[in-house]
Amino acid sequence: MNLPKLKLSKDQTKKLALSAMGFVVLLYVYFSFFLGPLQKSRAGTFAQIEDRQKKIDSSKAEVNKAAALERQAKDAMARFATLKALAPEGAPIAWFPPKMKTFFTNQGIDRAVARLESNTTFKQNELAAWTKFNWLIDLPQADFASVGKSIAELENTQPLLTITKLSIHVLPEQPQFQQVAIAATTVIEKR
């Protein structure tokens, strides 16, 4: 089969070359300035969607976790509130000595004097909002049985109080009475 032979004039060849160049330029412009940025933008949007979706999923998990934690923490919250309620409002130096005086008076021991020795912070991060107060409670005249009962009662009613030192001496003039010194530590929330 004989293909018809194209006979192009010089002018036509020039035009054809120009058209081919135009076509290449068109393709370049199309891919570089139209389709390229469009696809780039699409990929960016996809990435954003994926990122947001991940955030939403993790957030939903976080919300569910918080709800579950809320249910689990009921006991701890009640316990925490009870422990917090053990210390009245105000500076401990203002309420602790009178409280001790009243406590020991109710136990049949008069003349109880409580003094603040020092206060320290805890090393544990969990107790960063709590302070340790060291007190010295003097009972100049008490009998051993009352002291024992009072100390037991104090330890049972004040769970955040620890007796670190206990000193009991017989009064030389009145051997039926003892002189008692109690070094106690209380844990009180900072306010």
Place this chain on the structure above:
Amino acid sequence: MALHLNLLHEEILELRQRQRDPLKIGMLVLSSCGALLFLYYAWNAYQTLEIKSKLSSIEAEWKKLEPKVTQAQKRSAELTDVINTTRVLDDYIDNRFFWGPFLEKLSRCVPPNAQITSMEGSLGDEDKGGGVTVMLDGVAAAREPRSAAEDLRQMLLEQLGKTYHDVKAEFKTLEDVETVASIGGTTVPMSRYILSVTFNPNAAKPVATPAVGRRKAKTKDE
């Protein structure tokens, strides 16, 4: 055979040449390609718009969810803090040494022919094991006053050993004194002692009375 004459030969040739014009064909191909590329671009643009609208809806959902999440995270941190603090406080409460039961035991250990005149008790640091040291100063009166004091030491070892661990009781001083005591009309010699008692209460949890709020509080003398 019929004779076929082409009188418009030149015109037809010109027409055919015009139809086969490579420039025209090229322009047609170019236009077709352009149209295809335009359609492809339009399709891509449509998809991008669709994706952008999806992103907008997700953004709206996130905006709705974000305050809740922030609140939940804050609450979660707060609750975790409360739980941890309560746990540490509970440990602190549970690891306390209770002097009430100890004093009760001590009072039960002292026989009628011995007296304690002074007691100095101290609780060791938690870091160093939290041991308890008690110094007892007293007097014993009997025919054999030293054996009366020894009875007290033995009784302390026995009774405290039931509740506490590593109980040690040793005399720092045990000496006869010139003073005499009258017990039941009989004059008996006396001796003075200083007794050092050490023990570790940490392994003896049952002694610790429960704390307020979790378990019912009770006194040692119930």
